[in-house]
Amino acid sequence: MSLKCGIVGLPNVGKSTLFNALSNAGAESANFPFCTIDPNIGLVPVPDKRLDTLSEIVEPKETIPATIEFVDIAGLVKGASEGKGKGNAFLSHIREVDLIVHVVRCFDDEDIIHVEGSVDPERDIRIIEDELILKDLESVEKRVDKLQKESKSGDKKVIANYETVKRLADHLSVGNTARTFEVDEEEREAYRDLFLLTEKPVLYACNVSEEDVNDGNEWVETVKEIASEFDDTVVMFCAKIEAEIAELEPDEKEMFLEELGVERSGLDRLIQSAYQNLGLITYFTAGPKEVRAWTIEKGTKAPKAAGVIHTDFEKGFIRAETIAYEDYVSLGSEKAAKEAGKMRQEGKDYVVKDGDVMLFRFNV
Numbered sequence: 134m135s136l137k138c139g140i141v142g143l144p145n146v147g148k149s150t151l152f153n154a155l156s157n158a159g160a161e162s163a164n165f166p167f168c169t170i171d172p173n174i175g176l177v178p179v180p181d182k183r184l185d186t187l188s189e190i191v192e193p194k195e196t197i198p199a200t201i202e203f204v205d206i207a208g209l210v211k212g213a214s215e216g217k218g219k220g221n222a223f224l225s226h227i228r229e230v231d232l233i234v235h236v237v238r239c240f241d242d243e244d245i246i247h248v249e250g251s252v253d254p255e256r257d258i259r260i261i262e263d264e265l266i267l268k269d270l271e272s273v274e275k276r277v278d279k280l281q282k283e284s285k286s287g288d289k290k291v292i293a294n295y296e297t298v299k300r301l302a303d304h305l306s307v308g309n310t311a312r313t314f315e316v317d318e319e320e321r322e323a324y325r326d327l328f329l330l331t332e333k334p335v336l337y338a339c340n341v342s343e344e345d346v347n348d349g350n351e352w353v354e355t356v357k358e359i360a361s362e363f364d365d366t367v368v369m370f371c372a373k374i375e376a377e378i379a380e381l382e383p384d385e386k387e388m389f390l391e392e393l394g395v396e397r398s399g400l401d402r403l404i405q406s407a408y409q410n411l412g413l414i415t416y417f418t419a420g421p422k423e424v425r426a427w428t429i430e431k432g433t434k435a436p437k438a439a440g441v442i443h444t445d446f447e448k449g450f451i452r453a454e455t456i457a458y459e460d461y462v463s464l465g466s467e468k469a470a471k472e473a474g475k476m477r478q479e480g481k482d483y484v485v486k487d488g489d490v491m492l493f494r495f496n497v
Contacts, residue, residue, distance in 0.1 A: 139203075147236055181198060190462065197423055238340055240352075265330040370400065435453040438491070457490075
């Protein structure tokens with residue numbers, strides 16, 4: 134599975150610079166609104182030192198990381214939900230993502246124009262949030278009209294759905310997000326297929342100056358306070374620094390980060406935080422042809438994990454031969470782990486753990 138993240142934010146907050154650094158896809162970055170006219174999509178490898186270590190041990194022909202997909206969506210402005218700034222088209226792209234990465238400007242620079250005239254993260258966040266709420270309200274009101282007509286048939290289920298979405302419409306109309314609408318799972322079925330924008334988890338990416346990249350600033354603290362309402366994650370990065378890092382070779386990158394006094398780049402932390410936000414983990418397969426990282430949801434059982442590789446693996450699942458990553462590395466090979474009794478035979482009820490090195494046995 135590939136995680137899909139939508140990068141949103143007001144114009145000139147550093148979205149396209151971040152996207153370029155992430156994917157090297159060459160999205161234009163310029164000092165004026167709407168420099169990204171169409172959504173840019175980049176498939177980005179997930180940084181994982183464990184994968185590199187396994188590759189050094191196995192020496193496969195190919196090393197394949199897990200991937201994360203980023204969609205760079207052009208700057209939203211007030212009125213985007215009504216079509217301003219090509220907002221309708223852009224908002225439709227957000228519906229398809231698993232996680233919203235909201236880039237927030239937390240730096241001051243007179244040379245970079247702010248579309249609202251000043252740096253104010255709380256105001257900027259609310260502008261984007263309001264536009265998403267309005268877009269959701271539009272979708273929900275259409276569902277209300279549809280169910281109201283259908284409820285005349287007297288169908289109890291339809292009437293119950295109508296009452297739920299009517300309450301949701303009222304909730305959104307006063308500026309609340311769908312995330313704060315209290316319903317049970319059965320009631321949520323009335324609108325689940327609308328993929329509401331304000332139901333999606335959010336990762337706030339604070340774009341700071343080079344001086345604030347380690348310790349942050351008062352604007353970042355404001356964002357953290359807003360994010361705490363839903364336990365959303367906040368990651369700091371400096372778009373300028375990340376753009377420079379993206380041009381470096383791996384060895385040069387490590388030296389550059391050491392000079393800055395940081396262990397991992399902002400982009401690495403952003404990607405890993407996105408994984409954690411959605412409850413995703415990684416398992417590995419390792420052989421002479423390839424060493425590969427696979428993404429699954431936390432709590433996934435072995436047959437379903439096997440199905441990520443191929444549906445036949447899940448259908449014909451017999452067992453999983455599993456070695457913990459730490460055991461594999463400390464013993465130095467699959468053979469050594471097996472001889473030391475560290476390779477386990479796991480059945481259909483085994484819950485895959487993060488870092489497991491696995492070989493699936495199946496028969497179709």
